[in-house]
Amino acid sequence: MRPSRVEIDLSAVAHNVGVFLERIEPAGLIAVVKANAYGHGDVPVAGAALDAGASWLAVAMVEEAARLREAGIDAPILLLSEPPADDASEISRWDLIPSVYRPEFVEALSVSVDRPTAVHLLIDTGMHRVGAAPVRAVGLAQQIAASGNLHLGGVWSHFAVAEEDEEFSRLQRDVLSEAVAAIEAEGIDPGIVHLPNTAGALYIRPESAMARVGLGLYGLHPDPSRPIADLQPAMRVVSRVSFTQRLPAGARPSYGRRRPLSAESNVATVPIGYADGVPRLLSQRGGEVLIGGRRHPFAGTVTMDQIVIDCDDDDVVVGDEVVLIGRQGSEEITADEWAERTDTISWEIVCGIGDRLPRSYHR
């Protein structure tokens, strides 16, 4: 069996849920498990988050919700954007809570649901991705209230810069409050009003009935330079040395022959590559892995299925554990470290950890 794998610590997920519940009290927690729970495995993570006190789940699309339902999960599931109108009938089929923001979709939904269905109205307060303009909030709320099978279960919005701009975030909060007040003034109950994501719950802390927490569940901080809560990373990416060789100074391992070894070295090959989510850029930007509790640099370019590591004079043998993300002994490499080296964010790193790597789960 391929020794490269992803180990997920479900106790870390449970711990992180507890951290957020304490922080957002008395608000409820919506565990955001889209994109296969940010690469961590949606069904096991959803189960662990619900057991630890999350009230709802949220996903990006119907297919992701269907996977959870097929696994027997019966918690409320919020869809974070409107599916294509053709899929409106899937909402009843899987018993989902859709977000809505286009009158055309509300219309399609109202004729396709086969039972009373709560919908959450998404207001665009400045993110400008999806959502209804604030001036349309009342009209949509009225359309929902007037449609036979639908009712307004909630009103929500999404922060664009909660980890870096408090002023803009407070403006977004105020625009949402005004839209909610306008809906109430028409005699319509807005239902559950929710706003913060992970960064909002950590750094802005607006009043909100629920928080939609993704990244923080997995133990990562939106701004790693401000680690203000005790979060535990849940993902470890590990492999084993598959081949070793002693190479002379000046040898240039891997594609492109980019870098000469500065001295005679033990070079280890590890069967994991960019097809598994190890960014090719990592080997050009000083990336390292852990073997024997020590950091070792890449000896050459990341390839699709394998990497080469410069182990200096350390005795490294076939079968030695290699940690790409996670702790080994007293050393640790984080998803944040990969993100910083490759000019991206930890969200993209963990989502990119490929399906080709088997996941194992432990508590």
Ligand SMILES: *Cc1c(COP(=O)(O)O)cnc(C)c1O
């Ligand atoms: C992905 C997403 C979240 C979760 O964001 P994190 O920053 O990972 O906590 C919350 N709300 C919406 C609308 C999202 O798309």
